[in-house]
Amino acid sequence: MQKKLVAPSLLASDFANLQRDIEMVNQSEADWFHLDVMDGVFVPNISFGMPVIQAMAKHAKKLLDVHLMIVDPDRYIKTFAEVGANNLSVHYEACTHLHRTLQAIKMEGMKAGVALNPHTSVKLLEDTIADIDLVVLMSVNPGFGGQAFIENTYNKVKDLKNLIEQKNSGALIEIDGGVNAGNAKKLVEAGADILVAGSFVFKSENPTETIKKLKEEIA
Numbered sequence: 001m002q003k004k005l006v007a008p009s010l011l012a013s014d015f016a017n018l019q020r021d022i023e024m025v026n027q028s029e030a031d032w033f034h035l036d037v038m039d040g041v042f043v044p045n046i047s048f049g050m051p052v053i054q055a056m057a058k059h060a061k062k063l064l065d066v067h068l069m070i071v072d073p074d075r076y077i078k079t080f081a082e083v084g085a086n087n088l089s090v091h092y093e094a095c096t097h098l099h100r101t102l103q104a105i106k107m108e109g110m111k112a113g114v115a116l117n118p119h120t121s122v123k124l125l126e127d128t129i130a131d132i133d134l135v136v137l138m139s140v141n142p143g144f145g146g147q148a149f150i151e152n153t154y155n156k157v158k159d160l161k162n163l164i165e166q167k168n169s170g171a172l173i174e175i176d177g178g179v180n181a182g183n184a185k186k187l188v189e190a191g192a193d194i195l196v197a198g199s200f201v202f203k204s205e206n207p208t209e210t211i212k213k214l215k216e217e218i219a
C-alpha cells in the first residue's frame with residue numbers, strides 16, 4: 001500500500017522567516033513541500049512565483065509539490081521545471097487542452113497533477129486519469145489558506161478512488177484545504193494518499209510536533 005504523506009503548505013509560513021520554516025520542514029517528519037502559486041486572475045489572491053520558488057528550492061531537502069492556481073499554465077511549464085518543481089499540478093478549470101498540458105509537464109521531467117475545484121466532478125477525469133500522476137482534490141475554494149474543510153470531499157475521494165481502480169491508473173489522491181487532525185484519518189480511510197496542511201501546521205504552537213501528530217494519525 002502507498003505510504004500516506006503529509007505536505008505542509010508554505011503559504012501559511014512566515015515569509016519573513018522563510019528559510020527558518022523550510023528548515024523546520026526539512027527536520028520534521030513531513031514528506032513534501034506544497035507550494036501555492038496564485039495569479040490574482042484564476043483565484044482572487046496573489047502569492048509568489050518563480051524567483052521565490054527558486055530561492056526555496058536552494059534550502060528545501062524534500063520534494064517540491066507545486067500547485068498552480070493560474071490561467072493558461074502552459075506558458076510557464078518549462079520555467080517551473082527550471083526553478084525546481086518536482087510535481088506540477090494545474091487546475092482542470094484553467095486548461096483548454098488538458099491532455100496536451102499533462103504531456104508537456106511530463107516532457108519536462110515532472111510528475112503531472114490535476115487539481116479540481118470543489119464544484120468540479122471527478123467524473124470529468126474519466127478520459128485523462130490514465131495520464132495523471134496526481135489528482136489534487138480541493139477541499140476549500142482555492143485562493144486562501146485557513147478556510148473551513150468542505151465535507152463533500154469525502155464522497156469525492158471515494159468516487160475518485162473507484163475511478164482510479166476502474167481505469168487501472170496509478171494516480172495518487174491529494175487533499176488540499178482545511179486539513180487538520182480531526183479529518184486526516186477519515187480522509188485516508190476514504191482513499192487519500194497525500195494531505196496538504198497549511199494553517200494547521202504553521203499556526204500551531206509547535207509545528208514539528210503537529211506534523212508528527214498528523215503522521216501518526218494517518219499511519
Ligand SMILES: O=C(CO)[C@@H](O)[C@H](O)COP(=O)(O)O
Pocket residue numbers: 009011012034036067069140141142143144145146147176177178179196197198199200
Ligand atoms: O491551495 C491552497 C489554497 O488555495 C492550499 O494549499 C492552502 O495553502 C492550504 O491551506 P490550509 O487550508 O491548510 O490553511
Ligand SMILES: [Co+2]
Pocket residue numbers: 009034035036067176196
Ligand atoms: Co494548494
